[in-house]
Amino acid sequence: xxxxxxxxxxxxxxxxxxxxxxxxxxxxxxxxxxxxxxxxxxxxxxxxxxxxxxxxxxxxxxxxxxxxxxxxxxxxxxxxxxxxxxxxxxxxxxxxxxxxxxxxxxxxxxxxxxxxxxxxxxxxxxxxxxxxxxxxxxxxxxxxxxxxxxxxxxxxxxxxxxxxxxxxxxxxxxxxxxxxxxxxxxxxxxxxxxxxxxxxxxxxxxxxxxxxxxxxxxxxxxxxxxxxxxxxxxxxxxxxxxxxxxxxxxxxxxxxxxxxxxxxxxxxxxxxxxxxxxxxxxxxxxxxxxxxxxxxxxxxxxxxxxxxxxxxxxxxxxxxxxxxxxxxxxxxxxxxxxxxxxxxxxxxxxxxxxxxxxxxxxxxxxxxxxxxxxxxxxxxxxxxxxxxxxxxxxxxxxxxxxxxxxxxxxxxxxxxxxxxxxxxxxxxxxxxxxxxxxxxxxxxxxxxxxxxxxxxxxxxxxxxxxxxxxxxxxxxxxxxxxxxxxxxxxxxxxxxxxxxxxxxx
Ligand code: BG6
Numbered sequence: 001x002x003x004x005x006x007x008x009x010x011x012x013x014x015x016x017x018x019x020x021x022x023x024x025x026x027x028x029x030x031x032x033x034x035x036x037x038x039x040x041x042x043x044x045x046x047x048x049x050x051x052x053x054x055x056x057x058x059x060x061x062x063x064x065x066x067x068x069x070x071x072x073x074x075x076x077x078x079x080x081x082x083x084x085x086x087x088x089x090x091x092x093x094x095x096x097x098x099x100x101x102x103x104x105x106x107x108x109x110x111x112x113x114x115x116x117x118x119x120x121x122x123x124x125x126x127x128x129x130x131x132x133x134x135x136x137x138x139x140x141x142x143x144x145x146x147x148x149x150x151x152x153x154x155x156x157x158x159x160x161x162x163x164x165x166x167x168x169x170x171x172x173x174x175x176x177x178x179x180x181x182x183x184x185x186x187x188x189x190x191x192x193x194x195x196x197x198x199x200x201x202x203x204x205x206x207x208x209x210x211x212x213x214x215x216x217x218x219x220x221x222x223x224x225x226x227x228x229x230x231x232x233x234x235x236x237x238x239x240x241x242x243x244x245x246x247x248x249x250x251x252x253x254x255x256x257x258x259x260x261x262x263x264x265x266x267x268x269x270x271x272x273x274x275x276x277x278x279x280x281x282x283x284x285x286x287x288x289x290x291x292x293x294x295x296x297x298x299x300x301x302x303x304x305x306x307x308x309x310x311x312x313x314x315x316x317x318x319x320x321x322x323x324x325x326x327x328x329x330x331x332x333x334x335x336x337x338x339x340x341x342x343x344x345x346x347x348x349x350x351x352x353x354x355x356x357x358x359x360x361x362x363x364x365x366x367x368x369x370x371x372x373x374x375x376x377x378x379x380x381x382x383x384x385x386x387x388x389x390x391x392x393x394x395x396x397x398x399x400x401x402x403x404x405x406x407x408x409x410x411x412x413x414x415x416x417x418x419x420x421x422x423x424x425x426x427x428x429x430x431x432x433x434x435x436x437x438x439x440x441x442x443x444x445x446x447x448x449x450x451x452x453x454x455x456x457x458x459x460x461x462x463x464x465x466x467x468x469x470x471x472x473x474x475x476x477x478x479x480x481x482x483x484x485x486x487x488x489x490x491x492x493x494x495x496x497x498x499x500x501x502x503x504x505x
Contacts (some may be wrong), residue, residue: 006421006491013127013431014483016080016438017089017389019061019134019179021312023441024093026070028110033099035136036147036195037063040204042447042462045361047449048203049078051191053143060464062442062449066328068460068468069439073117075470076439080458081124083476084451084483088126089434090117091134094160094426101156102145106163106252114164120169128172129388129434131252132161132236134179135444137195144443147195148184148225151307154232161236165243174248176211176325176388177233180254182282184226187214192444204445216303223299227306230285234319251286252388255279255326257366257373261335261351271334280380287324287381289317319424323431324381327389328416331356331369338345357500361393365500367415374423384429389436392500393443393451396473404457404473411498413475417490435479439470455479 008014021037028034034055034442042060043049069076080088094101121128137147145153162498165175183189188205190196198206214222233251240247258274260267264378276294284292290313299306333351340351358364370387377385392412396404413435424430437453449460455476461468481489 001067002208005488007485008421009424009430010486012486013087013190013386014486015085015087015089015126015129015431015432015434016083016435017129017434017436018069018439018441018446019131019136020096020278021091021136021442022068022333022437022444023069023439025064025066025068027061027064029070031099031107031114032093032097033095033101034108034139035063035093035095036139036142036191036197037136037138040447041203044446044448044462048205049445050201050203051198053197056345057457062447062464065464066442067329067440067460069441070113072470076456077117077120077124079470079472079476080438081126083141083438083455083480085124085126085438086483087129087340087432087434088121088438089129089131089176091131091136091137092164094133094157095138097163098138098156098160100140101153101160102141104159106160111163111167114168117435118168122171125175129176130164130168130172131172131176131179132156133177135192142195142197147197148228149194149196149221151228151309153195154235157232158235158239161239162243162258162463165247165349169244169247173244173247173248175236175240175247177236177249177286177321178229179230180327181226181233181286182253182255182278182348183253184222184229185281186250187222190222193229194222194396195502196225197223206304219302220305223304225313226282227308230282231315232303233286233321234289234316237321250323250325250386251282251321253282253324253326255328255373255377256370257331259331259333259353260331261337261340264336266336267334269450270336274332274334275376276424278327279377283377285316286321287383289320291316304342308313308459318357321383322379323384323386325388326373327436328370328373328387329390331366331372332364341430359392359465359500360395361446363393365392367411367412367419370416371419371423371426372413374420374428375426378428379425384431386431387420387433389434391436391453393437393453394500395450396440396452396457398457398471402471404471406473407496408477408498408500409473409475410478411496412500413479414490414493415495417487418495421487421491
């Protein structure tokens with residue numbers, strides 16, 4: 001019997017993703033206030049990014065210029081359109097709309113800017129998918145209100161949401177609340193997701209403190225901040241629906257499958273506990289509208305006390321998301337054995353998997369893990385899913401004739417697309433795919449430029465030098481063909497073997 005052609009479902013949303021603080025630059029243009037990202041220096045794989053209270057002239061803060069998307073959005077969106085994007089995931093910098101965060105009236109220049117961006121998308125038939133908060137909280141709110149630990153922040157956030165929901169109701173219908181809100185479940189998300197400031201000069205992820213156990217008070221503050229985001233997210237969902245019933249609002253998780261390192265029951269239980277904490281806790285609150293059954297014991301045993309108020313449960317119940325979106329870069333292993341080494345991976349710690357390779361930055365590469373996760377998520381929630389980040393951060397070389405042959409990226413993405421297709425055929429309802437950093441941008445974890453994800457190369461180095469000129473990589477034409485054929489061009493080709501971490505020789 002002749003085999004049916006493999007293809008994605010009609011209307012599948014192919015596209016790409018960026019975040020304001022990693023792409024826009026123009027950090028003080030047209031009345032923008034500084035965000036928490038503007039206070040984080042550049043780093044490298046081995047020397048962490050640092051937070052500084054004041055902007056120091058001798059330091060390099062990559063968000064200040066980034067790739068200057070702010071001034072080049074027309075050129076960039078035209079290139080996305082040339083690839084055939086159906087959707088473009090972008091975030092609004094809250095500080096362009098409310099520079100300090102607690103103002104009563106918005107900054108009209110910021111509003112006008114995003115209108116132009118969304119109108120440009122519309123001109124090309126590209127649907128904007130807008131993240132309301134992507135690691136770029138107004139710094140003023142962090143400094144003066146304690147970030148998300150303060151319940152007042154909810155009202156400020158909702159004022160911002162109402163403003164953008166109303167302003168862009170003719171242009172935007174897909175929204176995401178908080179980028180990777182589940183990073184707040186661990187200490188890594190304290191600053192970027194929670195807006196809880198560390199000491200001046202401390203590293204981005206508070207690694208200095210990671211050697212010492214987190215106090216019960218610190219933990220409670222972190223989970224209170226998360227609770228406030230749950231409330232804010234739920235109310236934003238409700239508000240978005242009231243303002244425009246066409247709005248679809250999703251939550252966004254940093255998702256990773258957690259495998260037991262061995263089949264010992266201890267490792268299996270540890271893996272299960274990690275799945276619960278890192279994926280299901282936030283997923284359950286946003287999708288099911290209530291904390292999961294295991295949360296109570298987890299909080300009790302860790303001494304976590306969340307500052308809840310009467311009526312909070314009702315708020316959560318009334319603001320369930322329409323779809324669940326997530327970033328996917330890695331899976332990880334879990335073990336109850338403290339002797340097994342830890343490795344890096346999408347800002348979380350994990351145990352190396354002897355069956356899998358890693359990227360040059362040590363992120364474990366696991367395309368089949370995406371199929372596994374899609375099935376796990378869909379099995380649990382039964383609502384549409386969307387992969388809104390995925391990709392290979394790698395060093396690219398420009399050849400003498402100005403080409404960038406990124407076959408390793410093509411191989412990486414192809415494998416993930418094949419596994420997404422398998423999941424769709426398993427029965428998972430998948431709305432779309434927006435690979436991360438569709439144009440090269442600043443790395444969130446290291447602040448580097450050389451950790452590139454894009455189909456489009458940006459001429460800029462880690463010191464900030466370069467013309468910012470855009471060049472198409474080989475993956476540009478490859479992705480255009482993938483979109484044109486709705487995945488068929490990728491699904492009909494065979495897997496190409498790449499040794500990821502050795503690729504640069
Ligand atoms: C996700 C973030 O964790 O991973 C993005 O949402 C980030 O902001 C992406 O850029 C890739 O991480 P990195 O550190 O390679 O930029």
